[in-house]
Amino acid sequence: MAANARVNEIGLSRNDYKGGVSTLCQGCGHNSIANQIIAVAYEMSLDPHQIIKLSGIGCSSKSPAYFLNRSHGFNGLHGRMPALATGATTVNRSLIAIGVSGDGDTGSIGLGQFKHMVRRNVPIVYIVENNGVYGLTKGQFSATADYGQELKYAGVNELPPIDICLEALAADASFVARSFAGDSKQVRELLKAAIAHRGTAVLDIISPCVTFNNHEDSTKSYAYGKAKEEPLHDITFIPFYEPIEIEDQEPGQVRAVKLYDGSHLMLKALDPTKHDPTDRMAAFRLLEEAREQQLFITGLIYVDENRATLPEISRLVDTPLVHLPPEKLRPPREVLDEINRRLTCCN
Amino acid sequence: MSTIQDLPLEDVLAEKPAIVNDFQIMIATVNGSGSQTANTVLLRAMFRMGIPVSGKNIFPSNIQGLPTWYTIRLNKNGYTARLEDYHVLVAMNQQTVAEDIANLAPGGACYYPEEWNLKHERDDIVYYPMPVKALTDASDVPANLSSYIANMVYVGVLATMLNIELPYIEGALDYHFNGKAKPVQMNMKVVQAAYDWAQDHLAKRDPYAVEPMNATEGRLLMDGNSAAALGAVFGGVTFAAWYPITPSTSLIDALREDLAKYRIDPETGQATFAVIQAEDEIGAIGMVVGAGWAGARAMTATSGPGISLMTEFAGLAYYAEVPAVIWDVQRMGPSTGLPTRTSQGDVLTCYLLGHGDTRHVVLLPGTINEIFEYGWRAFDLAERLQTPIFVLSDLDLGMNLWMSDPFEYPDVPMDRGKVLTAEDIERAGRFARYEDVDGDGIGYRTLPGIDHPLGAYFARGTGHNARAIYSERPDDWVENMARLRRKWETARTLVPRPVVDQVSGAEIGLIAFGSTDPCVVEARDQLSTRGIMTSYLRLRALPLEDTTRRFIENHERVYVVENNTDGQMASILHMEYPDLASRIHSIAYSDGLPLSPRWLTAAVLEQEGR
Numbered sequence: 001m002a003a004n005a006r007v008n009e010i011g012l013s014r015n016d017y018k019g020g021v022s023t024l025c026q027g028c029g030h031n032s033i034a035n036q037i038i039a040v041a042y043e044m045s046l047d048p049h050q051i052i053k054l055s056g057i058g059c060s061s062k063s064p065a066y067f068l069n070r071s072h073g074f075n076g077l078h079g080r081m082p083a084l085a086t087g088a089t090t091v092n093r094s095l096i097a098i099g100v101s102g103d104g105d106t107g108s109i110g111l112g113q114f115k116h117m118v119r120r121n122v123p124i125v126y127i128v129e130n131n132g133v134y135g136l137t138k139g140q141f142s143a144t145a146d147y148g149q150e151l152k153y154a155g156v157n158e159l160p161p162i163d164i165c166l167e168a169l170a171a172d173a174s175f176v177a178r179s180f181a182g183d184s185k186q187v188r189e190l191l192k193a194a195i196a197h198r199g200t201a202v203l204d205i206i207s208p209c210v211t212f213n214n215h216e217d218s219t220k221s222y223a224y225g226k227a228k229e230e231p232l233h234d235i236t237f238i239p240f241y242e243p244i245e246i247e248d249q250e251p252g253q254v255r256a257v258k259l260y261d262g263s264h265l266m267l268k269a270l271d272p273t274k275h276d277p278t279d280r281m282a283a284f285r286l287l288e289e290a291r292e293q294q295l296f297i298t299g300l301i302y303v304d305e306n307r308a309t310l311p312e313i314s315r316l317v318d319t320p321l322v323h324l325p326p327e328k329l330r331p332p333r334e335v336l337d338e339i340n341r342r343l344t345c346c347n
Numbered sequence: 348m349s350t351i352q353d354l355p356l357e358d359v360l361a362e363k364p365a366i367v368n369d370f371q372i373m374i375a376t377v378n379g380s381g382s383q384t385a386n387t388v389l390l391r392a393m394f395r396m397g398i399p400v401s402g403k404n405i406f407p408s409n410i411q412g413l414p415t416w417y418t419i420r421l422n423k424n425g426y427t428a429r430l431e432d433y434h435v436l437v438a439m440n441q442q443t444v445a446e447d448i449a450n451l452a453p454g455g456a457c458y459y460p461e462e463w464n465l466k467h468e469r470d471d472i473v474y475y476p477m478p479v480k481a482l483t484d485a486s487d488v489p490a491n492l493s494s495y496i497a498n499m500v501y502v503g504v505l506a507t508m509l510n511i512e513l514p515y516i517e518g519a520l521d522y523h524f525n526g527k528a529k530p531v532q533m534n535m536k537v538v539q540a541a542y543d544w545a546q547d548h549l550a551k552r553d554p555y556a557v558e559p560m561n562a563t564e565g566r567l568l569m570d571g572n573s574a575a576a577l578g579a580v581f582g583g584v585t586f587a588a589w590y591p592i593t594p595s596t597s598l599i600d601a602l603r604e605d606l607a608k609y610r611i612d613p614e615t616g617q618a619t620f621a622v623i624q625a626e627d628e629i630g631a632i633g634m635v636v637g638a639g640w641a642g643a644r645a646m647t648a649t650s651g652p653g654i655s656l657m658t659e660f661a662g663l664a665y666y667a668e669v670p671a672v673i674w675d676v677q678r679m680g681p682s683t684g685l686p687t688r689t690s691q692g693d694v695l696t697c698y699l700l701g702h703g704d705t706r707h708v709v710l711l712p713g714t715i716n717e718i719f720e721y722g723w724r725a726f727d728l729a730e731r732l733q734t735p736i737f738v739l740s741d742l743d744l745g746m747n748l749w750m751s752d753p754f755e756y757p758d759v760p761m762d763r764g765k766v767l768t769a770e771d772i773e774r775a776g777r778f779a780r781y782e783d784v785d786g787d788g789i790g791y792r793t794l795p796g797i798d799h800p801l802g803a804y805f806a807r808g809t810g811h812n813a814r815a816i817y818s819e820r821p822d823d824w825v826e827n828m829a830r831l832r833r834k835w836e837t838a839r840t841l842v843p844r845p846v847v848d849q850v851s852g853a854e855i856g857l858i859a860f861g862s863t864d865p866c867v868v869e870a871r872d873q874l875s876t877r878g879i880m881t882s883y884l885r886l887r888a889l890p891l892e893d894t895t896r897r898f899i900e901n902h903e904r905v906y907v908v909e910n911n912t913d914g915q916m917a918s919i920l921h922m923e924y925p926d927l928a929s930r931i932h933s934i935a936y937s938d939g940l941p942l943s944p945r946w947l948t949a950a951v952l953e954q955e956g957r
Contacts, residue, residue: 016800049802052641052795065805065817072795073805074640074667076633077659083588083625083633084640088795090621091586091643095795113633116626310623317617321585322642322794326761328619329583329644330723331609333756336581340753343567346395346518 029181029207060102079110082117232299379411385498401427503541576601578722662701670729688939715751730764788833842888856902869944
């Protein structure tokens with residue numbers, strides 16, 4: 001490290017958060033998301049050793065190899081990353097889990113695990129890099145593909161798309177957001193909020209596939225995304241140690257969402273009548289209406305900071321289970337003696 | 348010749364001596380009628396009399412209404428295998444009574460509710476009507492409990508007729524209800540009434556009776572699933588995930604109870620464990636693998652259909668080298684099969700579970716004590732070998748009550764395997780997750796959260812090199828698989844060795860494993876009375892090690908006994924020892940019930956051409 005390199009609050013440079021060289025296509029939205037994860041982890045001064053990266057199978061799921069080399073990673077099975085995350089975060093509650101999935105991984109093969117993870121409120125930032133298409137197998141429709149869309153390989157999609165955010169909301173998600181890989185600033189601010197959130201934070205990021213699904217008629221293309229993106233809010237994430245400033249905003253236009261660790265997400269509503277992210281029914285309505293109009297709503301759609309997480313529901317000790325010493329795990333000999341005494345004939 | 352029935356008791360006993368502590372009782376009931384309490388109380392009362400017993404529940408996949416049978420075998424010599432014959436019948440299910448009576452051994456006793464007005468069609472058995480309804484109605488128990496209490500009528504009647512003193516029954520009830528006086532008294536009242544009624548109204552006309560002896564002192568009665576749970580607790584389990592499936596469910600039920608008792612922090616009331624009911628078996632094993640990767644002692648329990656669903660994760664854990672413990676309490680397959688009947692049908696499946704070249708360590712407990720031991724030892728092996736460990740139990744071992752010696756406290760400290768600390772890495776200056784540093788095929792791992800810039804690695808199911816870096820290079824692949832092969836060879840030296848009874852001069856050897864042990868033990872004695880001496884090797888784990896090879900080499904013919912149809916263990920032995928294959932013969936049978944010694948003796952005689 002050069003002596004004059006800039007470092008963050010824990011003395012790490014941006015380089016210390018880098019990953020391996022991406023093997024994804026040039027211009028893939030997933031690479032941009034990986035870069036935002038690097039930027040956010042650096043800016044938030046997260047200890048990379050306390051982060052675990054988890055993924056399923058697919059283009060998206062390769063990307064954890066391309067950020068945070070100093071963090072443990074587990075590239076699991078197709079659609080089964082939620083189970084790995086559930087086990088790992090339960091036995092070590094001090095870890096920050098970042099999961100990267102795709103629309104096939106989450107919306108098709110892994111829909112069941114996804115919804116049960118959300119329902120359990122497993123502490124994880126769960127990113128869906130959503131492009132509506134299967135890349136590694138060369139261009140089949142995924143379950144999030146648009147109705148009526150046409151692809152060279154797959155023909156016309158006759159089925160309605162599954163909306164990841166709606167599925168999450170229906171499973172009682174405590175954090176639902178949508179963004180667009182081309183909107184780096186928004187991705188960063190939502191990532192920060194997701195990391196500060198204590199339960200499952202679902203982040204559905206439309207990430208166009210430059211090879212198989214970047215036609216203008218696809219809602220998962222850059223052209224469509226840029227033209228039809230309708231941000232709910234202008235978002236600024238404010239860490240808990242910085243003062244919150246809401247000056248030069250008209251009252252009623254700014255909403256500060258307090259996150260669990262004391263940080264705030266400042267939402268500057270573009271249209272003051274637009275959306276209250278703590279109103280679950282409003283979130284459903286918003287998503288359904290956007291779906292009908294093939295609109296592309298981005299921003300924080302829903303948040304509930306009060307829902308208990310799985311480690312809380314499990315009433316776990318504060319010490320991560322994996323750090324408990326043997327004497328806390330194996331009961332002493334006297335306990336077994338007493339059990340034997342109680343069981344044996346004929347006491 | 349006069350029938351037994353025509354004679355007074357004294358004459359029966361004069362003609363046919365009393366048969367004491369050597370017979371089988373069959374209790375036929377309706378599922379959901381609450382007969383389990385009555386049956387286990389009878390079993391435990393005789394156990395407390397010092398008589399060797401075994402009890403087997405043969406039940407349907409049903410909540411209420413279908414027939415259920417419970418057999419209690421008493422044997423003064425300590426045999427505990429299932430007998431095909433039964434000698435005392437308690438017929439409480441009108442739906443099956445005709446067949447139940449038809450199968451009662453000649454000379455046997457049939458107890459039945461008198462309100463059925465049963466026609467006494469067989470003249471070679473003794474019929475004893477019991478006033479079940481009258482005695483139940485006379486008791487002052489609440490109406491909603493009357494069907495449960497009705498079962499206590501046959502407990503009281505049998506106590507009189509078999510000669511079980513009531514304090515033994517009361518002691519068993521006290522054990523069953525954990526010392527709660529009220530239910531004990533309520534049940535005892537009916538038992539006493541039935542006991543008194545039988546004293547006054549029934550004359551003993553069959554030869555079956557019990558007598559106190561001293562063969563059970565210091566022993567215990569337990570089901571395998573409870574023993575497995577207890578073993579896991581003493582193995583320091585911190586995480587379990589599961590999906591309900593018969594016959595493994597009671598293992599997790601017991602685990603939850605035990606953990607709540609022994610693993611709650613007394614100061615804070617917080618848990619040092621987590622048990623999660625998953626959405627399916629894929630989720631269950633996935634959580635276990637995630638927890639094992641993060642450094643926990645993690646387990647799941649399931650049965651055949653669940654094992655199928657766990658296949659892909661088992662392969663991932665094998666190849667990414669993640670510790671996990673998987674209990675398979677086997678039942679009858681394929682498919683839903685006979686979900687409440689026993690089998691040893693998952694041997695090959697578990698051994699090779701996964702796609703590509705996968706081989707798993709499989710533990711094969713054959714006694715309740717071994718189940719407890721493997722309950723903790725499986726974690727040591729999983730963490731030492733960094734791989735999934737399968738423990739094969741079955742419905743018979745898992746859900747029925749077996750006699751056992753007291754449990755032994757683990758004789759070694761917990762083995763957490765090769766885990767590097769930040770200081771270790773600092774000293775070495777490098778870290779390569781899958782490097783074979785020690786030549787035993789087992790690399791060193793780190794756990795997430797390790798505070799060192801070189802400490803992390805990326806676990807994956809895709810091809811990787813020694814540094815855990817993605818690789819599609821043929822030489823990396825071959826090297827990795829060769830190392831996994833070395834690890835397999837290391838596993839051979841660590842798994843429990845077979846138990847061998849080598850009989851000098853025996854030409855034939857029997858190889859068995861798991862719940863068939865009581866059957867083999869008894870069949871060997873039957874064979875020896877016919878002049879056929881056998882040696883016996885009981886496998887306790889896969890992979891095999893040299894003891895088994897030598898055993899086969901030492902015998903002209905070896906019969907592999909197992910409770911499945913295809914002879915799965917015999918196939919594994921053929922595969923492992925092709926040079927000895929001509930000596931290895933399969934004796935396999937599976938009909939949902941535990942194997943009987945009579946069947947095995949006949950099968951060996953047939954194969955021996957005798």
